[in-house]
Amino acid sequence: MYISNSTGSAPKTTTVTWKESDEPYADIEVQLGDTVDFDYTTSHNVRKFRNMDAFDQCEFSGRWISEEDSLDGPTSLLIEEKAGSTIYVGCSVDDHCDSGNMKLAIHVV
Numbered sequence: 001m002y003i004s005n006s007t008g009s010a011p012k013t014t015t016v017t018w019k020e021s022d023e024p025y026a027d028i029e030v031q032l033g034d035t036v037d038f039d040y041t042t043s044h045n046v047r048k049f050r051n052m053d054a055f056d057q058c059e060f061s062g063r064w065i066s067e068e069d070s071l072d073g074p075t076s077l078l079i080e081e082k083a084g085s086t087i088y089v090g091c092s093v094d095d096h097c098d099s100g101n102m103k104l105a106i107h108v109v
Helices: 052-057
Strands: 013-017 028-030 035-039 075-078 086-090 103-108
Touching: 013 028, 052 086, 052 103
Parallel strands: 013 035, 028 103
Antiparallel strands: 035 075, 086 103
């Protein structure tokens, strides 16, 4: 199935090296139909936060993007949200979100 984004061009893939870091992740911009690949092998997951406040506080109660019981990657997220939306994701393993800066804001443009 072919999904075009808002510019009518072919969907793109953005790869995020998903790991703990001393520096926070920079926000990324994507379009409807694009894919975000989270590149990791083990000991991480990808969960969607319910809103920006939960993102800021690393408060997980949103849906899983990776398989719930698996800590193995990689994991992909197909962007299905409309332009103007922001998707907030993070890793809920141990303190990876709080002290490892494993959280990312994805802006749909």
